[in-house]
Amino acid sequence: MTNEKIDFKKLSKFSRHAPRYTSYPTAVEFKDLSEDEILPFLKSDKPLSLYFHLPFCKSACYFCGCNVIYTSKADKRTKYIEYLEKELETLSKHLDTSRVVRQVHFGGGTPTFFTPEELAEVYALIKKHFKNYEKDAEISVEIDPRFFSREHMDVMKEFGVNRISFGVQDFNEETQKAVNRIQPFDLTKEAVDIAREAGINSINIDLIYGLPYQSLETFKKTLDLVLKLNPDRLAVFNYAHVPWMKKGMRKIDETTLPSPEEKLKIFKYVIDFFENNGYIMVGMDHFAKPEDELFKAIEKGELHRNFQGYTTKGGADLIGVGLTSIGETEDVYMQNYKDLKNYEKAVDEGKIPVFRGVILSEEDKIRKYIIMEMMANFSFDIKRFENKFGINFFDKFKDEVKELQEFVDEGLVEITPEKIKVNKTGSLLIRNIVLPFDEYFKKMANQKVFSKSV
Structure with missing residues (x-):
């Protein structure tokens, strides 16, 4: 990937609003x-x-x-x-x-x-x-x-x-x-x-x-x-x-x-x-x-x-320890109180000062794995995924693979039976490329919480 040149025309064409994924699934x-x-x-x-x-x-x-x-x-x-x-x-x-x-x-x-x-x-x-x-x-x-x-x-x-x-x-x-x-x-x-x-x-x-x-x-x-x-x-x-x-x-x-x-x-x-x-x-x-x-x-x-x-x-x-800190395990994301008074009240009561988060369903874990693998390494090992979860990738995600086709057509993504690979230009659009695997995005897309990828 490192020797490739970035196609900025394609980058501009596909620069859409997307979530600022961090560790969330x-x-x-x-x-x-x-x-x-x-x-x-x-x-x-x-x-x-x-x-x-x-x-x-x-x-x-x-x-x-x-x-x-x-x-x-x-x-x-x-x-x-x-x-x-x-x-x-x-x-x-x-x-x-x-x-x-x-x-x-x-x-x-x-x-x-x-x-x-x-x-x-x-x-x-x-x-x-x-x-x-x-x-x-x-x-x-x-x-x-x-x-x-x-x-x-x-x-x-x-x-x-x-x-x-x-x-x-x-x-x-x-x-x-x-x-x-x-x-x-x-x-x-x-x-x-x-x-x-x-x-x-x-x-x-x-x-x-x-x-x-x-x-x-x-x-x-x-x-x-x-x-x-x-x-x-x-x-x-x-x-x-x-x-x-x-x-x-x-x-x-x-x-x-x-x-x-x-x-x-x-x-x-x-x-x-x-x-x-x-x-x-x-x-x-x-x-x-x-x-x-x-x-x-x-x-x-x-x-x-x-x-x-x-x-x-x-x-x-x-x-996570302290005001607003975020924690993550395999099964849950959790955040401490953001308001200092509520944080202090919980601590004074001898409680862990967590007030919100999300417990991941099995579907969340599966989709998190795909999204985070692609976000981090810009490739996704399909066979390793299938061995880990006991799922046929192309059967379960046939609709998502179809949604990736526009990126494939532009030469940003390559899909083989073994891997999904993103090139250097595509890596800058990875938040958009992983969107098909985000089952929550469409429900939230009309909310004013997302920013341009570039």
């Missing part, structure tokens, strides 16, 4: 779930992937789609740590915490909005309950370089952090002002240098195209600066402007957003730029150096995807 909406309903699904001997949501930021970045609490008050952080401790105590009564931990991820907000001393408290709580880690466990943190110090890095290194993702988005000053995030290049470089000096050998940079005042020419300058940071991998996301869902986005002047045509030019240049500078495109929105494990995994057909993005650490039960 389909476009299904979460429903209310009680603690009693999810407890059976915590009993397992699978490895654990732990996600800790540290939701605080000092001020709003207007493009942000995350669940964040804006504050400068230290007592709110202190109180939140106390509730993390209570939640972990309750969780440990229902979850075998001696299970091996394969992955730990800290998201936000920005986790380093907590002081180094406060982060050390959080890490101590985790170590108290989870002591068994795989030798090559991935321990990663999302960081806003504006809130990062050597002292933060010292604490993280002590805990075992080995992967850092720095949010950049864009270095254009006009764009930064428009989205309320002033972050000079020198500040970002200093943060990256601190991580490198501490021995962090896996650094990711997040970028967003489609923000106010961006053009191909301004984004070229951002990319030149990013290259100086020498990241090991990059994530380049398409900005989804959904002000009806995220209030902060209402502060963005829509007349300053680049046109769809300009965004496509930017995206085309991004691909050419990174591939010409030694990176390889992985999936819809990631780039990695050839020696990065992301690229090695996709070559073997072993790449996985969850709500945090692409990962090589599949086969684990994801347990």
